[in-house]
Amino acid sequence: MKIAIIGINGKMGREVANILKENNYDFFGISKEDDFSIYKNADILIEFTNSQANFEHIKIVLNEPRKYIIGTTGFSQEQLELIKELSKKTAVFLSYNFSYGLNVLLKIIPELYKRLLDYDIALYEIHHKQKKDKPSGTAKMILEKLKEVNNNLNVEIGSFRIGGVFGEHVLLFSNEGEVIEIKHKALSRKVFAIGVLKAIEFIKDKEIGFFTMSDLI
Numbered sequence: 001m002k003i004a005i006i007g008i009n010g011k012m013g014r015e016v017a018n019i020l021k022e023n024n025y026d027f028f029g030i031s032k033e034d035d036f037s038i039y040k041n042a043d044i045l046i047e048f049t050n051s052q053a054n055f056e057h058i059k060i061v062l063n064e065p066r067k068y069i070i071g072t073t074g075f076s077q078e079q080l081e082l083i084k085e086l087s088k089k090t091a092v093f094l095s096y097n098f099s100y101g102l103n104v105l106l107k108i109i110p111e112l113y114k115r116l117l118d119y120d121i122a123l124y125e126i127h128h129k130q131k132k133d134k135p136s137g138t139a140k141m142i143l144e145k146l147k148e149v150n151n152n153l154n155v156e157i158g159s160f161r162i163g164g165v166f167g168e169h170v171l172l173f174s175n176e177g178e179v180i181e182i183k184h185k186a187l188s189r190k191v192f193a194i195g196v197l198k199a200i201e202f203i204k205d206k207e208i209g210f211f212t213m214s215d216l217i
């Protein structure tokens with residue numbers, strides 16, 4: 001099984017390369033300077049770039065599909081539809097957050113909210129200054145989970161870009177008498193790389209379909 005990391009020179013690309021090396025996976029990198037057609041030498045593609053570059057790559061891969069683990073964030077609806085199109089031809093694993101713990105939290109949020117329907121809600125995220133998309137894909141996922149319970153919910157996501165924060169998400173429920181604070185903090189980028197390893201093991205025997213961390217958990 002050969003793996004290609006697209007965006008190998010980026011922060012996440014390097015982190016994924018480190019963990020694949022540590023675990024003796026056979027892989028190579030694809031950077032902006034490479035001829036993208038070398039992707040065909042891989043059985044599984046992993047991509048952490050930006051939504052536009054990733055979208056262009058998906059258009060190419062549609063013609064000669066390979067299993068695809070997508071970690072890039074900030075896709076538009078149109079771009080997401082193309083990703084779904086690809087998943088009719090091969091196995092696609094998409095996650096805006098590869099942290100296992102955060103995804104367990106996502107499962108629990110609707111259960112919690114069902115019991116706190118009359119509480120006020122606040123949601124905010126903090127990331128490093130280089131992060132391009134705003135609000136984060138993870139904050140949007142948290143909001144989607146809340147909307148599964150109450151589709152009329154109107155909450156504005158707060159976004160802060162400071163220093164080198166790897167990723168912090170805070171969800172608050174409050175009434176007159178109390179505040180419940182749910183906070184997830186990534187301690188390093190390794191947490192996402194560990195999730196990518198789980199995704200590789202999950203996807204390697206799948207032929208077709210669209211998968212997320214929710215399927216893995």
Ligand SMILES: NC(=O)c1ccc[n+]([C@@H]2O[C@H](COP(=O)([O-])OP(=O)(O)OC[C@H]3O[C@@H](n4cnc5c(N)ncnc54)[C@H](OP(=O)(O)O)[C@@H]3O)[C@@H](O)[C@H]2O)c1
Nearest residue numbers: 007009010011012031032048049053071072073096097098
């Ligand atoms: N799903 C998750 O768990 C998770 C976790 C962290 C980050 N992310 C997301 O992952 C993406 C990357 O984050 P990052 O922090 O690693 O950003 P980054 O450090 O800016 O890395 C992105 C890399 O992609 C490269 N790139 C751009 N276009 C390319 C192309 N056509 N072919 C190959 N490489 C290309 C960039 O090269 P240049 O610098 O030369 O343009 C850069 O090296 C973002 O969307 C971020 O939000 C997701």
